[in-house]
Amino acid sequence: MNLERKLQIALDVVGKACLISRKIQREFATQFAMIKQDRSPVTLADYAVQIMITKMLADEYPDIPMLAEESLSELLSSENKELIEKVISEVKLVLPGITREEIFSGSRVISQRAGSINWVLDPIDGTKGFLRGDQYAIALALLVEGVIVLGVLGCPNLSPRNEKFSKLKGCVLSAQRGCGAKVHSIDIKENYTLHVNSIDSPKNLVFCESVEKSHTNHSQIERIRHRLNVVPPSFRIDSQCKYASVALGDASVYLRYPSSKEYKEKIWDHAAGAIILEEAGGKVSDIFGVPLDFSAGHLLGKNTGILATNKQYHEDVVSASFEIFREFASD
Secondary structure (H helix, E strand, C coil): CCHHHHHHHHHHHHHHHHHHHHHHHHHCCCCCEEECCCCCEEEHHHHHHHHHHHHHHHHHCCCCCEEECCCHHHHHCCCCHHHHHHHHHHHHHHCCCCCHHHHHCCCCEECCCCCCEEEEEEEEECHHHHHCCCCCEEEEEEEECCEEEEEEEEECCCCCCCHHHCCCCCEEEEEECCCCEEEECCCCCCEEECCCCCCCCHHHCCEEECCCHHHCCHHHHHHHHHHCCCCCCCEECCCCHHHHHHHCCCCCEEEECCCCCCCCCEHHHCHHHHHHHHHCCCEEECCCCCCCCCCCCCECCCCCCEEEECCCCHHHHHHHHHHHHHHHHHC
């Protein structure tokens, strides 16, 4: 399997998707959006990016199916004719030869992992951030026999705080298993090697958290920070830009504490970010230190929450998380 070429193709399609999503966010913002059956929002950009990436990858790799977040059947059954026609026109700007039938066939998009190799895509991760004109990510990974072997994370609005990358206004991060991680300019013409930061004490850990309360338990995270005597304030940011922040050295910890005892994470929310952070020298597990298991379909059903760190004090955060979770579970 030629992973180097697959990574280059993935970089190309995500780079193009970053540019079109920027255009849509700038020109339309909340104008073309709807609420899905699960009560979460979905936008013109979600559908247009998913269709474009799926089609471009299918042209290169027709035998590799796509596991993606959005359901085109839900769009077509919504009777939102204005949104449907706008999706078609935006896709045709990038893929002028595509037919309406090809756009909405959805034949390559699956809802569960089928077979030994799949692309995994979240076309707009952090849709609420996108709607606010804030941070979001385009997340693409390749899953082989339950293992993520490459990932690309487009962060069109993320300008790294790390002075080494200060010239980047928006960025794309990438990694191949065993080959390290890089950060690129949006046009993919420049790239720099990534490595997580290094700190001298757990009290200096910089946490980043989800913006949305429905995605994590902020009060429990604050209790964990207090137990570790953490001094720097946390910052909140949408999407897998949190993985990017740790990989870029802007943060030391991304902790996604479950908002309920039953909640399970979806693989497209973590696949690309996890491999990039690991290849940048970090460590990713659930809050109990258990490695993430991407082998069981579209959910991380064997894991509880997410802990992604610069690796130095990973076990310290695990210990504090376990203590807090035990108290939380007994309530």
